[in-house]
Amino acid sequence: MTPTATASAMPYQTAPMRLSVAPGAQPGPRIISMANQKGGVAKTTSTVNLAAALKERGKRVLVVDLDPQSNLTMSFGIDPEHLEQSMYDVLVHRLPISDVIHHREVDVAASSIDLAGAELALSAQIGRERALDKALAPVRDQYDFILIDTPPSLGLLTINAFTTSTGVIVPVQLEYLSLRGLVQLESTLQMIREHLNPAVHIEGILPTMVEARTIHGREALDLLQANFHDLVFETRIKKSVKLAEAPVQGGSVLSYQPDGAGANAYRALAEEVLSRVE
Numbered sequence: 001m002t003p004t005a006t007a008s009a010m011p012y013q014t015a016p017m018r019l020s021v022a023p024g025a026q027p028g029p030r031i032i033s034m035a036n037q038k039g040g041v042a043k044t045t046s047t048v049n050l051a052a053a054l055k056e057r058g059k060r061v062l063v064v065d066l067d068p069q070s071n072l073t074m075s076f077g078i079d080p081e082h083l084e085q086s087m088y089d090v091l092v093h094r095l096p097i098s099d100v101i102h103h104r105e106v107d108v109a110a111s112s113i114d115l116a117g118a119e120l121a122l123s124a125q126i127g128r129e130r131a132l133d134k135a136l137a138p139v140r141d142q143y144d145f146i147l148i149d150t151p152p153s154l155g156l157l158t159i160n161a162f163t164t165s166t167g168v169i170v171p172v173q174l175e176y177l178s179l180r181g182l183v184q185l186e187s188t189l190q191m192i193r194e195h196l197n198p199a200v201h202i203e204g205i206l207p208t209m210v211e212a213r214t215i216h217g218r219e220a221l222d223l224l225q226a227n228f229h230d231l232v233f234e235t236r237i238k239k240s241v242k243l244a245e246a247p248v249q250g251g252s253v254l255s256y257q258p259d260g261a262g263a264n265a266y267r268a269l270a271e272e273v274l275s276r277v278e
Contacts, residue, residue, distance in 0.1 A: 029143045031146045031165045035158060035185065036171055042208035047148075048246075049266035052253075053266045055105065056270075059144040062139070063106055063109070064149065066157050067115070068115040068116035072149040075246075078102055078108060087109055087115055088112065090109070091160070092118055096135075097136060101139070104251070105251045105255060118157060128160075129163050130160070130196070132163070162200050166199060166201075169206055172208065172224065175216075176220060205224065206237065234272060
């Protein structure tokens, strides 16, 4: 049964929307896109730290940097300016993805600014929406989880991510305008289900940068739960200086401050992600 977002509860006018939910365990690795077309919602931070928390639970994890800003790549101590090959070469020139995987805290398929030209380069290719899916095929069985950090847009790179994914986690900052973006994202997913990947679904909505002490923050959280119900993870990612400091050290907050609140929050998120199929 899928939860329905009620337009009357929202601070703006939308048509009632129905979000797709997990259909249950799928064969092969779980491939999860971390996606939100709005930037600044802790998407990369959540990709890095969820991956580390899953690795801590004994899972084999690959993260794929599909954002030309390369923040995920840099978060694991890899300098994108010194990369000779990156995800651009994988998608456009069909370089084996194993050639751009770096072994860090988890395995990282690294990106560089070159990826900004990938959408234009791919636009004339047949099957351009499946470039990432084809690239992952040779390494898919080597991992239990593949997490994809997508750019803050719903362009061709993000469509590639959705086409190969089993699920999508949506980090959402607790602001009204951020919540509105969920409607547009689900519309894009519906198109992907109809034409490219019928299995992709929203696995969960992750409240990030939470400031529960503010009235606005509490109201936004209540609004999110009222509209999206069980899709909202119980885990809340609070604002934290340590989460911002960890990438400077080239790793996750679990390695930087393993006993801190941020690390424990992402461990709790990993438990929720695992419990949804186990």
